[in-house]
Amino acid sequence: MRPVRTAFAGALLGTLLLAGCGQGGTAASPSPAPAASSPSSGGFPVTVEAANGAVTIAEKPRRIVSLSATHTETLFAIGAGPQVVAVDVQSNHPPQAPRTSLSGFKPNVEAIVAQKPDLVVVSDDLGDVVAQLDKLNVPVLHQPSATKLEEAYEEIEELGAATGNKAKADEVVAGMKADLERLAAEAPKDAGLTFYHELDQTPYAATSQTFIGQIYGLFGLTNIADKAPDAAGGYPKLSAEFVAQADPDLIFLADVKCCGQNKDALAQRPGWKNLSAIKNDHVVELDDDIASRWGPRIVQLAETIGAAVAKAEAGAS
CATH class of the missing domain: 3.40.50.1980 (Nitrogenase molybdenum iron protein domain)
Known part of the structure; x- marks a missing residue:
């Protein structure tokens, strides 16, 4: 998100600066489930438009790895916390997030794969991590730094669709919009x-x-x-x-x-x-x-x- 004040802060600013193009769109409507699917499939498979294109997730993720502090916060806020098995070292909120030594700024594909993820969420594609995980058939959502509020809302909604927590994600976004509108009106x-x-x-x-x-x-x-x-x-x-x-x-x-x-x-x-x-x-x-x-x-x-x-x-x- 830039200039260096510390290694951590510098990496964060770099993320902000690299976020120019934002997201490709909102979550797409769930693809029709195969005839053999049971109602408990929860709308999966689902296709989400991310910065790395259309990502299809076959089943509700059970082992999510987040390499982005922002997306870790979002995953827990939308109710996907129990599905998260590992987060990067910068993900310090909420306290119960399963923090590890994984890095979103120097991603180690071998260490990521060792977590046996069925979904990886990143805000930076450093070290070509998206392509490397794609070769290993690990679904990845690349959601870069938002450059405007609408992009932030879209990313939350997309994470909701991708993790089977769409209703809660929509609720979170609606609450954010209402709160910001109220605060702006009061100023x-x-x-x-x-x-x-x-x-x-x-x-x-x-x-x-x-x-x-x-x-x-x-x-x-x-x-x-x-x-x-x-x-x-x-x-x-x-x-x-x-x-x-x-x-x-x-x-x-x-x-x-x-x-x-x-x-x-x-x-x-x-x-x-x-x-x-x-x-x-x-x-x-x-x-x-x-x-x-x-x-x-x-x-x-x-x-x-x-x-x-x-x-x-x-x-x-």
């Missing part, structure tokens, strides 16, 4: 607040064209990164002087757990101690993981943003 749209979202202390930021930027857009905020010289790439590297001159009303930090950033740390940077966000206590420490994933917990991110906007608006009035 003051005429506040004229500016903000800076920090990916790491280099500092790299995210523009309004990125997935994370679109979440902020729900709250009528103006993103200072949009005017950065290299904003076209979505993740510009800002200078300390650029941020100081822009003097954002709000600063959101997504490098808290990884890199120990907070209001006091920002105040130590050259020219930053008198920034409005620091003086007015409008520096928001985000959960690094929630701020870098595109699954169901984006609602929690939006709640944090909404609360910060409300606080800043109250302080300005």
Whole structure:
């Protein structure tokens, strides 16, 4: 999802940046079951359109391997948790996920196959893992980083169809949409607040064209990164002087757990101690993981943003 702040964070940003094309569509209607199929087959076989094309899953998966922290969260949220037998080392939510040493950034096909999966879910096709597993007749869903909310919803729905949990997946998506619409409606749209979202202390930021930027857009905020010289790439590297001159009303930090950033740390940077966000206590420490994933917990991110906007608006009035 990019630039390196740590090996983990760098890999996550790389995933975001590689996600340009998103998904090919929503889950297709289940293919007609053979005449001999029993009603308990649950609609399988089913074909799902993913980034690696149309993937047909013959039976309800019983041994799912997730090599994506976002998709691990989604699988458990839609009720597929009992079907998951192994997840990658970065999948730290929910706590009960069967975390292993598997890596989504340096996938080891032999180690993956050792889990005897009947479905593998990835967000990156690093090391040509999709083709390698395909040669071994292991179904793989490649669902890259969402570049907009609709893609995030589609991926959740597709995972629901692929795992036999369509009804729950639809429920999760409906709840997310309702919550985000409510939070956006509650936010003051005429506040004229500016903000800076920090990916790491280099500092790299995210523009309004990125997935994370679109979440902020729900709250009528103006993103200072949009005017950065290299904003076209979505993740510009800002200078300390650029941020100081822009003097954002709000600063959101997504490098808290990884890199120990907070209001006091920002105040130590050259020219930053008198920034409005620091003086007015409008520096928001985000959960690094929630701020870098595109699954169901984006609602929690939006709640944090909404609360910060409300606080800043109250302080300005």
